[in-house]
Amino acid sequence: MIRVAIVGATGMVGRMFLKVLEEKKPNVDEYVLFASSRSAGSTVHFMNKDYIVEELTENSFDSGFTYALFSAGGETSLKFAPIAASKGCTVIDNSSAWRMEKDVPLVVPEVNPGDLAIHKNIIANPNCSTIQAVVALKPLHDKYKIKRIVYSTYQAVSGAGQQGYMDLEDGIKGVPPKKFPYPIFGNCLPHIDKFLDNGYTKEEMKMINETHKILHDDTIKITATTVRVPVFYGHSESINVEFYNDFDLDTLKKDLANFPGIIVKDDIENNIYPMPIDAAGTDEVYVGRIRRDFSVDYGVNLWVVADNIRKGAASNAVQIMEKLIEKE
Numbered sequence: 001m002i003r004v005a006i007v008g009a010t011g012m013v014g015r016m017f018l019k020v021l022e023e024k025k026p027n028v029d030e031y032v033l034f035a036s037s038r039s040a041g042s043t044v045h046f047m048n049k050d051y052i053v054e055e056l057t058e059n060s061f062d063s064g065f066t067y068a069l070f071s072a073g074g075e076t077s078l079k080f081a082p083i084a085a086s087k088g089c090t091v092i093d094n095s096s097a098w099r100m101e102k103d104v105p106l107v108v109p110e111v112n113p114g115d116l117a118i119h120k121n122i123i124a125n126p127n128c129s130t131i132q133a134v135v136a137l138k139p140l141h142d143k144y145k146i147k148r149i150v151y152s153t154y155q156a157v158s159g160a161g162q163q164g165y166m167d168l169e170d171g172i173k174g175v176p177p178k179k180f181p182y183p184i185f186g187n188c189l190p191h192i193d194k195f196l197d198n199g200y201t202k203e204e205m206k207m208i209n210e211t212h213k214i215l216h217d218d219t220i221k222i223t224a225t226t227v228r229v230p231v232f233y234g235h236s237e238s239i240n241v242e243f244y245n246d247f248d249l250d251t252l253k254k255d256l257a258n259f260p261g262i263i264v265k266d267d268i269e270n271n272i273y274p275m276p277i278d279a280a281g282t283d284e285v286y287v288g289r290i291r292r293d294f295s296v297d298y299g300v301n302l303w304v305v306a307d308n309i310r311k312g313a314a315s316n317a318v319q320i321m322e323k324l325i326e327k328e
């Protein structure tokens, strides 16, 4: 009997967990939905049934769960994931709380499924921007070996949860922002998550550290600038990559197109390139504007787009759970 807890079921990613589960129908017998006391008792329609949302407490996992999908913020994960894990439940955590811990696999199923082999009941879902980047980079790193990466992101407001989404919707009507420090409508904020002592934001350092961990290669030199833009759904990324080895551009495009989860959209003569409005609502990673960086010996520029709430969060977590169920 497989029982699954959805933690943060009323949030931006939590509601997408439910949608993706309805679509994919993994082999699960029972679901229980949890959120904070604020929405405990509310009703959520899911899998043709009405579910009453329960308050997450220290005893919530006593009844025995096989898996828990967490997306209720870092503090909730820090406190409750170890409680769930200690009771035999495997947590798939969407927050950044556990990602860089040694015994916690950080997994994108197309990229490093082997890392799921050993865990201590906590598995981390990577940062949304990292997930789509490493899907595009994995086939290239395997074949041409990456020397250096420059990430520049254009990230949707939904990545900041329900409140971030509301700031753009309200901003269109002239209402001041509540989540972001400045208006996001008609604006770009080079500021995602907290600023750190080294001058980078936490989001930028997540991309750098998580890329190293997922690709199992700390020698890659990486820098990043992450920017919030007035888009509801879908993160876009300019990724500049330098390789150790030479490549043929047409072959490199085929390497990308042949990799699971990637759709190459690159036909500039017909103005075809990936855009967030096309990626929204899908689980694929779209790659376009693929062109040689002629300022270095072996470099390429990529434009990579994906739905940050689906592949960047909920769908990736559900795919991890499906892999675990498959293995059992």
Ligand code: A2P
Pocket: 007, 008, 009, 010, 011, 012, 013, 014, 034, 035, 036, 037, 038, 039, 040, 056, 071, 072, 073, 076, 160, 161, 162, 163
């Ligand atoms: P609630 O609806 O009760 O506030 P978002 O990322 O869209 O802001 O959503 C955050 C999700 O995490 C919501 O489902 C929210 O529930 C939930 N959440 C926040 N804090 C807690 C907590 N302390 N315990 C359980 N769930 C929480």
